Amino acid sequence: MINDKIKGFFYGADYNPDQWDEEVWREDIRQMKVHGVNVVTLPVFSWAKLQPSEEEFDFSWLDKIVNLLYENGIFINMATPTAAQPAWMSKKYPDITRTDIYGRKRKHGGRVNFCPNSSHYKRLSSTIAEKMAEHYKNNPAIVLWHVNNEYGAYCYCENCRQAFIQWLKNKYITLENLNRCWYTSFWGHTIYDFDEIEVPSALTEILPGALAGRDGTYFQPMAIDYKRFMSNSLLECFNGEVQEIRKYHKETSITTNIWSISHELDLFRWGEQCDVASWDSYPSNKDHPSVIAFRHDVIRGLKKGKPFLLMEQTPSQQNWQAYNAQKRPGVMRLLSYQSIAHGADGIMFFQWRQSLGACEKYHAAMVPHVGHENTRMGKELSKLGKELQYLQDKIIDSRTESKVAIIMDWANWWGVEYSSGPSVDLTYIDRIMKYYKALYDLNIPLDIVEPTSDLSKYEIVIAPLLYMVSDASIENINKFVSRGGTFITTFFSGIVDENDIVRLGGYPGAFKELLGIWVEEVDALYPDMKNGIRVEKQLEENEKTFECKLICEVVHNENAIVLGTFTEDYYKGLPAITENSYGSGKAIYVASEPEDNLIKVLIEKYCGEKNIKPIFKTDAEVEITRRVKENNEYIFILNHSNILQKVSLGKNSYTDLFNGEILENEIEIEPKDVLILKNSG
C-alpha cells in the first residue's frame, strides 16, 4: 500500500489550481467526487507563485486548496515545483539555465532547463523542498511526495565539466587508470592533466546524426561515463530534495515521475532511491500494446516487483505527437487496467483540468475545455473511478510471479548505440522487444532485471544484444546457468567490458566459454538483404527455414549443439543457433535476428523444458497477466482487439471480480473490454 490512508487504488490527476480562479475550485471538487478521485498531485509547476523572489515564500493559496481538498476527502501527492525555475531565478543566477550539446547557453524558457551542477539551482531547489516540507509537516492530507518532474535534460556547461572531472577523479583515482579505461592511446588522446578533459558534445565529436545516421562519438567510454555522470548528477538533485523532505516527513513515501523508460537515466539507480516507482505513459495510438506492457514491466522491475504508480497518462488525446488521435472508446479504461495488470496500484492522469493556454492546451484532461463531465471521456472516467472503488483493496499489494526474466542494462543501451559499427540498426530496445513480444504473445509473465540482479528465482533468463558485460555480470550469469538455469542471448553480445573495451580471446568474449562457440565475423546486412535459418528437428518436427536479417555471424561451434544453420552466402551451413550445456544448465546463442515465428519456437521450446506455460493461450491481441497476493490470484484478460474474443479457462473456475459471477470453460470478452478473474481458492 503506497499509503494506508488510501486503502484502494490511487485515482486522480495532476492539478494546477493556480491556473484558475478560486470559484472554479469548488466545481473541481464536485467533479472530482463524480469521478471518484481520491488524490491529486500538486503544485508541480508553481515555483514562481510559491516563491516570487529569493526572500519571499507564499503558501497561502496552496494552503487554501490543500485544505479544501482534504475537507472533501481528497488526498495530496505533494510535488516540489523544481522542474521549472522562475524567470527571476534564471535572471539572477545565469548559471542555472542549461548549455546544450551544441555548446549553446540556453535562455530562460521551457522546463527542465536547469543545470544539475549549478550550485545555485541545487541550493534553491533544496530550499523550496525544505520550506514546503516544513510548512506541511504533519499535514494529514499528504499521502505521497513527488519530487520535480520528468528528470532527464543534460547540461554541457563549464560547471558540469568541473563536476565531471571531480566525478572522474573519484572513479578512476589516477590518470593512468583513466587513460587505460578510455583507451586514449587511440588517436593520441592521452590525458596528462585532469583539467584537459572536455565534456563530450557536438564541439568535441562529430555532429550528432552527421555520420551515417549514428552519433559520431569518438571515445565511447568517455561518452558513456558522461551519461553515468549526468544520470547521477540529476539523481543528486533528487536526493538533495529528498533529504530535506525526510527531515519533516519520516514515514511518507517519496517518488519522482519517470518519463517513459528514460534513455537518459540509469533507472535501476533511480529505483534504489525512490520509495515507490512511478512513471508517465504516453504511447501513441500506433504503439502496440506490448510496447506499453514492456515499459510497465521495466518500471515494476526498478523496485524488484513492488507495485508502482502510473503517475501520468492522458484521458484521451495528446498534443505533442505529430498526429494526436483520440483514444477510441474503451481504450483509456483498457490501458488503465493494463497498468494494474502489470503491477500498478494507482492510475493518475495529466491533468485534472485542461489548460486554456500555452503548449499543452490541446492535451486532454479529466475536465475538458467544455468544463463539464457529460462527455464520452467524462463517462469513461467516472466508470473507471467507480470500478476502482468497487475493487477496494483486493488487488492492492499483489505481485507478479515470473519464472522468466529479460535482462536490460542502461550502460549497455548507451554503449551499443554509441558503437561505430557494425550497423546503425542495432537499436537496443527493438532487439529486446523481439524476445519480449514472443513471451507477451504467449502470455508468459516475466520480469525485467539487471545483469547483476539475483537470478536465483528464475528458470530462464534472456539477454538480447547484451554487448557490454562486466566481470560481475559474467559471474552472475554463469552461476545462474551452472545451477540449472537456461540462458538465451544473441549476436553481438559479450563483446566488451564495462569500459567498452573489447574482451580478448575471440567473440563473444564474456560468454565464449558459457556458449561453447567462437564467433569469427559479425556481418551487417543492408536493410534490403536477408538470410535464412534452417532449423534442426530439435526445434521443429519437420526441418524448416525461417528468414533472418540485420546481423549474421560466422560462428564456429566448439562444444555446443547446433540447432540451426544459415542457408545463404559464404556462411551457408555454419551455425545460426546453438545450445551449450554448462553446469546443470543450458546457454543458447542466436547469431542473427530471426523472424518472430522462430523466436516463438525457441521460447516455447525452452519454456516447455522448464514447464513454464501460458496463463491461458489466446490470440495475439488478447493479453493475459496475473497478480498474486497470499492465496489470492488475480488474472487480467485484456482484449486489445476490435472483435469479440473467446478465451478458454481450462479446468479451473474463477470469479469475475466486477460482478461476482462464476466463470468456467470458455468465456467471451468484448472488444476493448477487461475481465479480472479471481481464483476460487
Place this chain on the structure above:
Amino acid sequence: MINDKIKGFFYGADYNPDQWDEEVWREDIRQMKVHGVNVVTLPVFSWAKLQPSEEEFDFSWLDKIVNLLYENGIFINMATPTAAQPAWMSKKYPDITRTDIYGRKRKHGGRVNFCPNSSHYKRLSSTIAEKMAEHYKNNPAIVLWHVNNEYGAYCYCENCRQAFIQWLKNKYITLENLNRCWYTSFWGHTIYDFDEIEVPSALTEILPGALAGRDGTYFQPMAIDYKRFMSNSLLECFNGEVQEIRKYHKETSITTNIWSISHELDLFRWGEQCDVASWDSYPSNKDHPSVIAFRHDVIRGLKKGKPFLLMEQTPSQQNWQAYNAQKRPGVMRLLSYQSIAHGADGIMFFQWRQSLGACEKYHAAMVPHVGHENTRMGKELSKLGKELQYLQDKIIDSRTESKVAIIMDWANWWGVEYSSGPSVDLTYIDRIMKYYKALYDLNIPLDIVEPTSDLSKYEIVIAPLLYMVSDASIENINKFVSRGGTFITTFFSGIVDENDIVRLGGYPGAFKELLGIWVEEVDALYPDMKNGIRVEKQLEENEKTFECKLICEVVHNENAIVLGTFTEDYYKGLPAITENSYGSGKAIYVASEPEDNLIKVLIEKYCGEKNIKPIFKTDAEVEITRRVKENNEYIFILNHSNILQKVSLGKNSYTDLFNGEILENEIEIEPKDVLILKNSG
C-alpha cells in the same frame, strides 16, 4: 493609375546599371525600346556605390543613367537601396547585422541582413532615403518610389529584446495583464519584471523541427507577439524611409515589393502603409495556376481591390529552386495576363540584364547572357510589350467585383501553425486553398479579406480553419450573417481568442452560437487514414458518400440542420456538415476536410442560393476572370492547358480586345493563349 505619367500598363524591370559599363547602357536603351519598356526600377542594391562611406554620397553615376533613361522616354521606379547595407557599414556598426533564431550573430554577407531595431540601421537607412529624395526632388522621371526589397528577415538580438519589451509595455501596460494573456501560470513562467522577458528563439524553445515536425513553441502568445512585433519593426523601417521621401515627393506613390504572400509580415498592416501594393511572383513550374491566382487576390486585397503592381517575375528560368525549368513557350505571357486578370496594372521583371556573376546569374532576365533580343524569350517579351502598348489605358484602374470573400488572417496563420496539436498537417494556406480552388474552378470571382473587414458587400464569406478569432471579429461575422450573409467555416475554428487562449463554453467557441452546434472532440487522422461523409438530399439528389481526411470532429447538433454525417469510426452517423439559420443568414460548418468534389458541391449550392454564377463555365484548366470600370467589363480567358479549348459565351456578344473582332456563342482558344473580351455595352 499608379502615376498619370504612364497612362497604360507599367512594363519594365529591375535595372542594375552599376554592374555594367556605360557603353552597355546605350544598348540597354535600344533594347528597352524594342521591348516597349516604359519604366525601370533602380538602384535597388547600390547602397555601397551611392554611399562609399558614412560621409560621402555619390549620385553622379545614377544621375547619368536616370537622365539617359528619361531622355529616351523611360520612367524610373526609384528604389532605396536599403535591403543590403554596405560592408563598411556592417563593420563600423556591428549591431546592424542580424542575430538568427539560433542566437548566432551573423557577419556581413547576403542581403536583408540588418536588424530592424538597430538605431544605426534606422538612422542610416532614413538618411540615404532622404538624400535620394532630396537629390531627385522634382525629377520628372520618377513615377514611383520603391523602398527596400522583400522585407521579412527577423532578428533576435539584445536590441530587439529591449525593443520587444518596450512594445510589450505599450501593448499590455501591466505585468498582470501580460501574465494573463500569455498564460504564464502554465509551467510557473510568471514574469515579475519586464526585463525577465527573453525573445522566443531556439535558445528558449525546443529546436525548430525537433518535435514531430512542429516548431516546439511553449508559449504561443509570446511567439505570436514576437511575430507581430517583428512585422511591425520592419514596417517602422519602411515608414522611416517613407517619411523622408514624403518630405520631397508629396504626390508620388510609394511601395515596397512583397515577397510572395510573406508569412513573416502581417500584410494587411503593410497594405495600409503602402500607396500601391506590389509583389514578386516566383512560382515553380509545378505550382498550379490557382496558387498564383490566390496570391494575386491576396495582394489585391491589401488595398481593398485597388490595382496593384507585379513588381517582379522571371521572364523564364529561376535559379534558386532545386530544378529551374524554363517557362514553356507562351507561359510568360499567360502568367503576365493572369496578373492583369487579377488586378495588376503593371508587369515588371527581375531583371533587365542578366548578371554575369554571383548567385543570381542563372536567373533569367529580359536581356540574357547572349546579349541580344533575338531569342525565344526576347520575342515573347517584345510581343507582350507591344500588346500592352496596344491596350493603352483600357483596362487600367478597372476593378474586380466579387460577391464572395475568403477570410485570411496572419495572426491566425501564426497561431494555428504554432499550435502543439492536434495535427502537424494543419497548415493554414493549404486549408484555404481547398476552398479557393473550388471557386477558382467555377470561375467565380472572390476577394481576400480580414475577419474585421467590411463584409457588407459580400453575399458569401468563407473562413477555412479560422482558429483564432477576436471579439471584434465575432461581432463582425455575426453581423454579416444576421443581415443575410452565408458564412462557411471548418473544423478547429473559433477555438481561441487573439491571445491564443481557448474560449470557454465548448468548441467552436467563437462560433458556437452562430453555428448552432457543439464540438465535443477534435480527432486527428494519421496520414494513412480516412473517413467518409454521407451527404443528405439537400446537397446531392442521390445520397452519396465522399472521402474526408485530416481532422474529424465529434459534433453534436444543437439548432442546425445536418447535411452530412460521418460513415466510419466511433463518430459514425454524427454530423460532419451542418447548416444553421442565424438572423437572416446561414452559417455552415464542415467538420472535416472533404475531397474536392464535395467542397465544390457545397460552393455550388450556396452560390446558387445567392444567384452567384460562374463568369463562364469551363474545364478546370481554363481560368476566367473579370475586371470592371464604369460600364466597361473586361473578361479574361486564360488557357493554362496544353490543348485547344472551347468556351461557350452564352447569350452575349463581346469584342476581342486584341483585334476588335466580335465574339459570340462558342469560341476556341489555343494552348497557353489569352483572350480579353470586352462587353459590347
Place this chain on the structure above:
Amino acid sequence: MINDKIKGFFYGADYNPDQWDEEVWREDIRQMKVHGVNVVTLPVFSWAKLQPSEEEFDFSWLDKIVNLLYENGIFINMATPTAAQPAWMSKKYPDITRTDIYGRKRKHGGRVNFCPNSSHYKRLSSTIAEKMAEHYKNNPAIVLWHVNNEYGAYCYCENCRQAFIQWLKNKYITLENLNRCWYTSFWGHTIYDFDEIEVPSALTEILPGALAGRDGTYFQPMAIDYKRFMSNSLLECFNGEVQEIRKYHKETSITTNIWSISHELDLFRWGEQCDVASWDSYPSNKDHPSVIAFRHDVIRGLKKGKPFLLMEQTPSQQNWQAYNAQKRPGVMRLLSYQSIAHGADGIMFFQWRQSLGACEKYHAAMVPHVGHENTRMGKELSKLGKELQYLQDKIIDSRTESKVAIIMDWANWWGVEYSSGPSVDLTYIDRIMKYYKALYDLNIPLDIVEPTSDLSKYEIVIAPLLYMVSDASIENINKFVSRGGTFITTFFSGIVDENDIVRLGGYPGAFKELLGIWVEEVDALYPDMKNGIRVEKQLEENEKTFECKLICEVVHNENAIVLGTFTEDYYKGLPAITENSYGSGKAIYVASEPEDNLIKVLIEKYCGEKNIKPIFKTDAEVEITRRVKENNEYIFILNHSNILQKVSLGKNSYTDLFNGEILENEIEIEPKDVLILKNSG
C-alpha cells in the same frame, strides 16, 4: 620504385604499437612474417606519447619498435603524428582547435581538429617533424615519410580570416580587381577595405542545405577562393613539415595519404608537392568497381602516371558506414589487385592490429580481435602476401598507356556545385562517371588530367560538365583539337571563367567557336521528367531513340553536323548531339545526359575512328587493364562477378604470371578471381 630497399610491392599496414604492451610486439612480428609484411606505417597518432609536453620529447619506445621491426626485416613508413595534437596542446594554445562553418569554436576532441593557420600549430607540427627527422637521420629502416593523415578539415576562425585577406592581397593586388572578379557590384557588396572581408560560412551565407538542397552561397568566387585558400593553407602545413624532414632525409620520398579523392583539396596541387601519391580507399560494398577504378586513375594522374601507393584499405569490414558488411571471400584480394592494375606499387591496410577501444574498434585489421591468423581473413591476407612476394619486382614501375583522357578540375567541381541553378542534381563526379564507365566497360585505358595538362599524347579528350574554363584551358584544348584530337564535352560547359564570371557572346562561351553551336537555353528537368534523343545514321545504322534526363539545352547549330535531335517538348527536333570540325580535329557536344547505351555508342564511334580498341572485350563485370614496362606488358583480368567468366584473348598468347602457364584463345576465370597475363614478347 618507391624505395629501392623494397624491390617488390610494399605490403603492410598502419601500426599502432603504443596501444599494446611490448609482449604483444613479438607476436606482431611473428604474424607480420606469416603474412609477408615488409613495411609498416607508424606512429601516425602518437604525438601525445612522443611529446608529453612542449619541452619533453620521448622517442625511446619508438626506437625500440623501430629497431625490432628492422631487425626482423620490416621497413618503416615513418609518419609524423600531426593529424591529432595532444590535449595539453589544445589547452595551452586555444587557437589550435578549429572553428567550424557554423562559427563554433571546437574543443579538444577527435582528429584533424587543428586550424591550418594557427601559428602555434604550424610551429609545433614543424618542430615534431624536425625532431623525428633528426632523431631518425640515417636510420636504415625508413623507406618512406608519411606526413599527417587525411588532410581536409577546414577552419573559419579569425586567424584564417586574416590569412585569407593576406592571400587575397597577394592574388588580386588591388581592391578594384577583387571587386571585379568577385562581382561585388551585385547586391552592393563592394569592398572598400580588405579588412571588411569575412570568410564565407553559415554566418555570412544561407545555411548549408537550407535552400532546395543546395549550399546557399551568394558569392561563388569568394567561396571558391576560400576553398583554394584552405586547400593551400593545408598544403602549407604539409610543406612546412616536408621542409624539416628534407633537412635530414635528402633521398627518401615523402607522401601524405589522401582520403579518397578529397573534395576539399585541389589534389593536382598536392600531387606536385608529394614525391609519391598515396591514398586511402574505403568503398562500400554497394559501390560499383568502376567507382574504385576511377579513384585509382585520379590518384595515378596526380603524378602524371607514376606508380602510387594504396596507403589504406580495410582487410574486410569498415565501422563508420551505416551498414558495415564483411568483404566477401576473395574480394579483398580482388580489390588489392585492382589497385595494382590501375598503377599501385604497394598495398597497405588500416590497420595492423585491431584496436580494443574507441571509435574504430570494429574496423577490421590484419590481426583481428581474436588475435591469431587462423581466420578466413588471415588466410586471404597470407595468400596475397605470398603472391606479391612471388611477383617480385616484375610489375613494379610499369605504367598505364592511354590514348584517352578525361578532364577533371577541382575549381570546376567547386564552381559547378556552388552554382545556384539550373539544377541541384548537377553533381560533378556523377557526370564524369557516366563517361568513365563507358570506357571502363569497354576496357579502354584512360588517364585523368587537368584542363591545362599536356594533351599531346592523347587522341581523345573528354570533359564532362566542364563548366568553369580559364583562358589558358581554352587555348590548350583548342590546340589539342586543331592538331587532330577529338574533344567531347557536355551541357553546361564552357560557361564561366575561373572567377565564375559568365563568358559573354552566348553559351557555351569558352567552347562556342570550337563546337560551332550556340546554346540559347539550359532547361533543367525535374527528376520525374525525361526526353529522348533520336540519333542519325552516323551513330547507329538504324535510326534509334535513346532516353535522356537532367538537362536539355536549346541548341542552334552554326557550323557543326547534327548527330542527334530531341524528340519531345518545345525543343523537339533541335540538336542534342553535334560534331564540329576544328583544325584537323573534331569537337563533339552532348546537350543532355543520355542513357548509358548512347554514351557507349559515342565512345565506340570516336575511339573507332582513332583505332582505339578494348584490351579485350568482356562482359561488364570483368575488368581489364594493362601496365607496360619497356617491352613487358602486364594484362590484368579481374572478375568482379559471382559467376565463372570466359575471356577471349585473340591471336596472341600470354604467360600466366602466377603459375607460368601459357594462355591462348579463350580462358576461364573464377568468380572474384584475378589473372595477370604477361605478353610473350
